[in-house]
Amino acid sequence: MADASDNRPLIQAVGLTKIYRVGVETIHALRGLDLTIERNEMVAIMGSSGSGKSTLMNMLGCLDRPTGGTYLLNGRDVSRMNAKELAQVRNEEIGFVFQSFELLPRQTALENVELPLIYASGGWRGRRQRALAALERVGLAKRVDHRPNQLSGGQRQRVAIARAILNKPSILLADEPTGNLDSATTAEILALFRQLHSEGQTVIIVTHEDEVAAHCQRVVRLRDGRVLSDLPVAKDIAGRHLPMIEAAAASAASSSGKAGA
């Protein structure tokens, strides 16, 4: 759990490299990538396919280990941990949100949200209240007993987000969270991310859509396994997609208006 008085950055990746071997071919997915993310940032990671964006997400989410370099998460070196230790870090520090929601079809929304507690090393008591609280935060308090096939796409993604924030993770890591949603629902989900961010949650969104990135504070663009640019959102998008910023600003205004209401 993040310690608020800790001055070290939340994420400190130095010289990350990742080499895959596919048959005789060697693929350098990351070539010495440096990245620092502070607490309570809302960052978009962008890049075309093959830029190393997915590989970086897997590293940040502790799903994979780098070939070289170090990754300090909350000051702990997670780049040399074994599978069991990584599982525990994922359980406690990372909340994943996936493009295709990844809900268990036969379980209710509540049971889906409770899933991380099954693998928690302790503190599983009061799980029902915690899961209900998480569902309430994403606005699904009335859908707790519904199964995924009884929910809309946006509601399913809300359940997934509730599951991700259940253990109060250091990072909410979303991989193309709106990729399977229509634009109206996309706006709702992005507003939810912004709301969680405003409540102190660090959010990292991996996306290839500028509309999504426009909702973040900071945009990190990758190319060929390195950081191409790392700019505040205004500078990143300025001059290139001005109408998009306006649209994002408008949607932000409307959703914050909704949140206030």
Next chain:
Amino acid sequence: MLNPLFWLQAISLAFSQIWANKSRAFLTALGIIVGVASTTAVIAALTGLKARVLTEFESVGASKFFVFPNRPDNAPRNMYPWEKILLKTAEARAIHDECTLVKAVTPITEVGLTVQAGEKTIEGLTVSGIWPDWHEVENRFVQEGRPFTQIDVDSERQVCLINADGIKELNLAANPVGEAILLGGRRFMIVGIVETVQARFFGMNTSSAEIFIPFSVAEKMQDRNFFMRIEGLFKSPETAMEGEDEVRFVLRRMRGLGPGDPQTFQVAAIDKFITQFKALAAGITAIAGGIVGISLLVGGIGIMNIMLVSVSERTREIGLRKAVGATPMAILLQFLLEAVTLCLVGGFLGIAFGRLAAYGLTKIPGAQLDQADIPFWAVLLSFAFSAATGIVFGMFPAIKASRLDPIEALRHE
């Protein structure tokens, strides 16, 4: 390491997986169901048979013994001619007089005679010659009239005992005591009616017509070298071993056998038959165990197959579980638990079917298996074997699941 919630959900998940794929689970577990059911049915039948046979032996009496003539193994025929081996009346007398551990003893010889009663004639009816002790040895007493006495034997009286079936077959009066019948052309007076015993396994007693005459009379009606057996009772089952030794000693002395000479007769106490039968039953149980082993092997391969299918179907789920913090061990245990649950459900159904079969066995008329039952140890063993099958054959798929790379798993279509 793993919290109670994990076990709770893993077990409920295992059952919900089976429930969600009922027909598939049933077909998969069929090998185990059939294996356990057939084995428990065999064990049930054996248990019934054993109970039946042991009751049988008990009714005969645990302290009963038999003496038969017996040619020594591999002995040349000319050294041991049959007439030297056959038991003699004097030998029965010696056992009666000298063996202190013997309570009652009777020689028995059977002779086929033509029996005539009024109009009715039966050819070749088996008539047994006995001593009065026979009543005690066989535990069969008279219902009407009187039993044989020593005087009947000593004075070679032409008297006979008959059973109810004999009365029926010869069309005699309901109580024929005092009436005379012709046995082999000689006139015998019926002095008593002996109890008929239920049909037994070994044909020692049957419920067909039976006629008994004094041994001394039967002896006269036999050929010169006739076959007889000796049956007797020891004073108690506890001294049966010593009693056998005593009988053996007396007979060896009577026959003038030296210390190195082989036995020309055989003394067998009922407890020996019991031991032999128990060994036979244990052998059949072991074979049944072998059958269950083979069917569990086949069933286990089915389980392994379906678990591999399950792992591949649920690859994304495994990926997700890993992403939210499931350790490899947690995944392994979950799939192992599913395999074990599937096997245990199969084992449970197998025992249920086996029980049904055992119940069916008890209802087969004439099969004499009314005591067929599945003993508790067989139930426990079936569950243990089923669980072991689940662990052994579930291990490979479970390890496969636990080693899945979460990234690959989440990308799986």
